[in-house]
Amino acid sequence: MSEFKPILTEHIKDENCHSLSFYQNTGGYTALKQVLQMKPEDVIEEVKSSNLRGRGGAGFSAGLKWTFIPKDTAKPKYLINNADESEPGTFKDRLLINKAPHQMLEGMIIASYAINCNTAFIYIRGEFYKEYQQLNKTITEAYEANLLGEGILGSNYNLDVVIHRGAGAYICGEETGLIESLEGKRGWPRLKPPFPAIEGYLHCPTIVNNVETLSCIPHIINRGAEWFKSIGPEKGPGPRLFCVSGRVNNPGVFEEAMGVSLEDLIFKRAGGIPDGKKLKAVFPGGSSSAILTADEAMDVKMDFDDLVAKKSMLGSAGVIVMDETVDMIQACLNIARFYAHESCGQCTPCREGTVWLVKILQRLVAGEGKDTDIDMLLEITDNIGGLIDFSKGSFGKTICPFGEAVAWPVRSFVEKFETEFRSCIQEEKVFA
Amino acid sequence: MPLLKIDDNKFEVENGKTVLEVALENNIEIPHYCYHPALEIAGSCRMCLIEVEGMPKLQVSCNTFIGEVPPDRKIGGKYDMVVSTQNELVSKERKNILEFLLLNHPLDCPVCDQAGECDLQDYSFKYGNAHSRFDEDKRVRPNEYLGSQVAINHNRCILCSRCTRFTREVSGTSELFVEQRGYNSKIAIMEDNPLDNLLAGNVTDICPVGALLSTDYIHKNRIWNLKKQTSVCQDCSVGCNIDVFSKKDQIIRLTPRENHKVNGYFMCDIGRYGFHKYENIERITSPLQKSNDAYSEISWDSAIQQIVNELETIGDKFCAIASPYHTNETNYMLGRLFHGLMGTFPSIKDKEITYPSGFRISGDRSPNKRGMNDLCPQIVKSLPSEIKKQNILGIYILDNGIGAELDDNWKKILKDMAFVVVQSYQMTPLAKSADIILPGLAPFEREGTITNDKGHVQWLRPSLQNQGDGRPDWEILNIIDKMENRYVDLNDLMKGLGQQFPTYSDISFFKLGDRGISLSERVKA
Numbered sequence: 001m002s003e004f005k006p007i008l009t010e011h012i013k014d015e016n017c018h019s020l021s022f023y024q025n026t027g028g029y030t031a032l033k034q035v036l037q038m039k040p041e042d043v044i045e046e047v048k049s050s051n052l053r054g055r056g057g058a059g060f061s062a063g064l065k066w067t068f069i070p071k072d073t074a075k076p077k078y079l080i081n082n083a084d085e086s087e088p089g090t091f092k093d094r095l096l097i098n099k100a101p102h103q104m105l106e107g108m109i110i111a112s113y114a115i116n117c118n119t120a121f122i123y124i125r126g127e128f129y130k131e132y133q134q135l136n137k138t139i140t141e142a143y144e145a146n147l148l149g150e151g152i153l154g155s156n157y158n159l160d161v162v163i164h165r166g167a168g169a170y171i172c173g174e175e176t177g178l179i180e181s182l183e184g185k186r187g188w189p190r191l192k193p194p195f196p197a198i199e200g201y202l203h204c205p206t207i208v209n210n211v212e213t214l215s216c217i218p219h220i221i222n223r224g225a226e227w228f229k230s231i232g233p234e235k236g237p238g239p240r241l242f243c244v245s246g247r248v249n250n251p252g253v254f255e256e257a258m259g260v261s262l263e264d265l266i267f268k269r270a271g272g273i274p275d276g277k278k279l280k281a282v283f284p285g286g287s288s289s290a291i292l293t294a295d296e297a298m299d300v301k302m303d304f305d306d307l308v309a310k311k312s313m314l315g316s317a318g319v320i321v322m323d324e325t326v327d328m329i330q331a332c333l334n335i336a337r338f339y340a341h342e343s344c345g346q347c348t349p350c351r352e353g354t355v356w357l358v359k360i361l362q363r364l365v366a367g368e369g370k371d372t373d374i375d376m377l378l379e380i381t382d383n384i385g386g387l388i389d390f391s392k393g394s395f396g397k398t399i400c401p402f403g404e405a406v407a408w409p410v411r412s413f414v415e416k417f418e419t420e421f422r423s424c425i426q427e428e429k430v431f432a
Numbered sequence: 433m434p435l436l437k438i439d440d441n442k443f444e445v446e447n448g449k450t451v452l453e454v455a456l457e458n459n460i461e462i463p464h465y466c467y468h469p470a471l472e473i474a475g476s477c478r479m480c481l482i483e484v485e486g487m488p489k490l491q492v493s494c495n496t497f498i499g500e501v502p503p504d505r506k507i508g509g510k511y512d513m514v515v516s517t518q519n520e521l522v523s524k525e526r527k528n529i530l531e532f533l534l535l536n537h538p539l540d541c542p543v544c545d546q547a548g549e550c551d552l553q554d555y556s557f558k559y560g561n562a563h564s565r566f567d568e569d570k571r572v573r574p575n576e577y578l579g580s581q582v583a584i585n586h587n588r589c590i591l592c593s594r595c596t597r598f599t600r601e602v603s604g605t606s607e608l609f610v611e612q613r614g615y616n617s618k619i620a621i622m623e624d625n626p627l628d629n630l631l632a633g634n635v636t637d638i639c640p641v642g643a644l645l646s647t648d649y650i651h652k653n654r655i656w657n658l659k660k661q662t663s664v665c666q667d668c669s670v671g672c673n674i675d676v677f678s679k680k681d682q683i684i685r686l687t688p689r690e691n692h693k694v695n696g697y698f699m700c701d702i703g704r705y706g707f708h709k710y711e712n713i714e715r716i717t718s719p720l721q722k723s724n725d726a727y728s729e730i731s732w733d734s735a736i737q738q739i740v741n742e743l744e745t746i747g748d749k750f751c752a753i754a755s756p757y758h759t760n761e762t763n764y765m766l767g768r769l770f771h772g773l774m775g776t777f778p779s780i781k782d783k784e785i786t787y788p789s790g791f792r793i794s795g796d797r798s799p800n801k802r803g804m805n806d807l808c809p810q811i812v813k814s815l816p817s818e819i820k821k822q823n824i825l826g827i828y829i830l831d832n833g834i835g836a837e838l839d840d841n842w843k844k845i846l847k848d849m850a851f852v853v854v855q856s857y858q859m860t861p862l863a864k865s866a867d868i869i870l871p872g873l874a875p876f877e878r879e880g881t882i883t884n885d886k887g888h889v890q891w892l893r894p895s896l897q898n899q900g901d902g903r904p905d906w907e908i909l910n911i912i913d914k915m916e917n918r919y920v921d922l923n924d925l926m927k928g929l930g931q932q933f934p935t936y937s938d939i940s941f942f943k944l945g946d947r948g949i950s951l952s953e954r955v956k957a
Contacts, residue, residue: 169613340614341613341614343614344613345614345615345616345617346593348478348529348590348591351617352536352615354615356535359568370567386490396489397490398478399475399476
């Protein structure tokens with residue numbers, strides 16, 4: 001692992017790394033110059049062949065997404081940079097916005113050029129006020145340097161970038177919820193199809209990409225798709241920012257190649273677990289992913305496929321570490337409460353089911369558990385997220401994947417630490 | 433055309449239809465809440481889940497569109513889509529969704545107005561669990577008023593969002609919205625913008641459960657005690673199709689009935705609550721004769737004989753007043769009887785309103801002006817001056833009914849007349865100027881046809897029994913007519929009417945049915 005040299009976060013320790021002059025001095029915006037000489041189709045093809053997969057959570061191929069934009073439409077096209085980073089345990093986009101905003105902006109301009117869009121949006125999480133101010137500065141700098149606006153760098157390509165601040169809803173990070181919110185409506189995710197690439201913002205073709213995804217684009221253009229594919233596993237290659245938090249000595253964002261082992265991340269990069277405590281469980285990809293037990297965690301590579309094989313997911317790559325002192329029922333309640341609070345309330349199972357989970361878990365924590373509770377918890381998660389048949393590969397019962405996002409972790413807690421849940425019930429019985 | 437298989441049924445369907453639409457058209461039940469044909473698809477209640485062959489997860493049938501697939505991808509070599517609506521997986525899902533919907537539901541069907549016509553009740557009975565597994569505290573919220581005529585019971589609400597979409601898409605007024613988020617979501621209004629538009633009553637109809645309540649109907653009745661009669665609204669010249677619910681000859685409520693050629697799915701509150709104006713009115717229940725400024729009851733025979741005598745005495749100096757509030761048949765009979773001078777009172781004009789969805793409230797608040805003009809072509813505009821010019825001595829009036837006020841000019845004309853007959857159902861100021869009053873029927877008692885302002889002829893069916901000695905208005909005119917001219921019944925009359933006015937030929941109640949006939953379409957055909 002020592003061979004990997006950071007790509008996206010190479011300069012973040014340097015002073016003034018967020019400024020335009022610094023970025024240009026370290027090779028910034030050369031990719032853009034090159035792209036402006038290329039045909040948009042070729043840019044899409046290059047990104048597609050790099051196998052870059054989305055860094056927001058779902059892991060969909062970025063280049064493939066771009067190809068879905070209809071070629072024969074007179075409608076304007078839009079690019080939205082999803083900076084509504086709100087997955088618990090995830091704080092990589094914030095770092096990229098603060099430290100390498102021009103890298104992200106260059107990615108945005110290239111992506112906009114590729115899909116022939118003249119207005120791009122940055123939908124930034126409302127709580128990111130400092131980051132919002134940083135982006136304002138960055139965009140002003142870019143306009144002054146003719147990197148945005150009319151006739152970018154002497155070409156005949158125009159692009160405006162608009163920053164929109166969210167109002168604090170987790171669900172507005174879901175791309176169609178985000179689009180609704182951007183249109184000034186209630187952040188209720190839309191029914192799909194049609195997908196945003198066909199009908200998105202204002203019913204026009206729209207691409208929504210994550211901050212980290214866009215930040216990868218300039219490097220792919222500069223060094224080529226083959227180089228990118230050589231980093232980590234070929235099906236989901238590239239650098240990845242892992243956010244390690246929880247019971248570790250040295251929490252933070254660590255850039256590694258895709259496919260790094262979780263053990264290395266926790267024990268080498270994040271400095272292991274404090275006070276010599278034992279590892280108990282890990283969220284590998286934000287709080288929406290199913291947790292891994294210590295044994296599973298020691299034996300997993302952080303890439304899309306290996307985690308799916310472990311019935312979890314890479315998600316937003318937010319690694320949350322829990323040691324042996326953590327009460328799993330409390331932790332599970334904490335997660336369930338978050339999702340109950342953030343459910344948009346549109347679909348029946350998610351609106352009603354999330355709170356049902358919380359109410360049962362609250363009873364368990366209060367020592368008022370019943371024999372039927374464990375089965376009930378499992379069944380409710382099934383009914384919200386629909387884990388009927390893993391072999392079929394798809395599970396959802398709700399409009400957006402929020403239902404799965406609550407069902408997966410809660411179910412994994414109950415399944416993997418069933419004895420702990422059971423003992424909680426039985427103990428109470430003795431007292432009763 | 434794509435070939436669709438739903439369970440064991442095969443359908444050739446139009447490209448772009450949804451599975452739910454096809455199922456509903458063919459009487460296959462797929463339970464649903466948020467879907468309403470007049471509203472945009474929400475897909476949020478998750479009740480209409482079905483299994484589609486080749487798709488990994490269950491799909492909501494309201495958003496599953498059917499299209500032609502290439503030959504090599506046809507299922508079983510011929511189907512473009514194969515759908516199961518009844519299999520084990522789907523049944524289990526329905527149970528689960530119903531369980532979620534009932535978690536916080538108060539289960540107060542015995543005191544709920546919706547009971548008996550409630551989708552939640554029906555589907556729970558048919559597809560749901562018999563017992564609740566929810567042992568926690570329920571979410572309880574107080575009832576609220578959303579507008580002067582609409583209240584909401586939040587505990588019964590399943591947040592299907594039909595009502596919010598209605599105010600956004602159909603009325604275009606956007607009073608209703610969902611407040612809060614997730615579990616705390618609830619239907620709400622802004623304090624300064626209550627749900628008081630003229631289409632507000634419709635939200636109580638489209639609410640699939642007992643959450644939205646019409647304050648006019650609340651706790652008045654159980655639906656199974658009411659008699660239901662299809663009819664047509666008579667409060668403007670659009671002629672919305674309605675169902676009249678009554679009990680013991682008293683109207684309890686009106687609801688709109690779907691007719692895409694007329695009103696779509698809705699009606700306005702003017703019509704919806706219009707029936708109240710016929711309550712507590714001074715009904716005329718037998719023929720009355722004026723003597724010394726007071727009215728005394730006389731027999732039908734005596735009344736008719738006097739009129740016939742006067743008609744003979746006065747002869748040509750008789751004129752008649754047709755009414756846009758009466759049926760085609762009545763106006764036709766009047767025109768036939770009095771082929772001389774004829775006119776009509778000015779009808780009530782009001783603001784014409786057209787909503788974004790195309791729903792219309794006509795500025796002409798009489799139901800049958802078009803029909804009256806079609807069938808009484810001799811109507812003159814300047815009747816008062818003609819009366820003077822021709823020295824008219826007697827007048828026969830079809831009363832417009834409630835709300836019709838006479839101006840001073842007309843009052844004087846009537847006072848100067850030697851003989852005035854008014855056919856009316858209540859003691860209006862106009863009726864009080866008559867020498868003889870003949871008791872007709874009130875609007876909800878009438879039968880016949882009316883023609884709306886776009887030329888759509890509809891069957892007005894009687895919802896209530898005749899009161900007292902009142903007779904159908906066309907029949908009164910039929911009796912006054914000479915014996916050899918008389919019609920046997922309404923059908924006979926409609927035949928005769930059709931012979932004289934070819935645009936109305938070949939119209940019968942049977943042919944009109946529940947949807948009516950458009951005159952303009954007939955001309956084209």
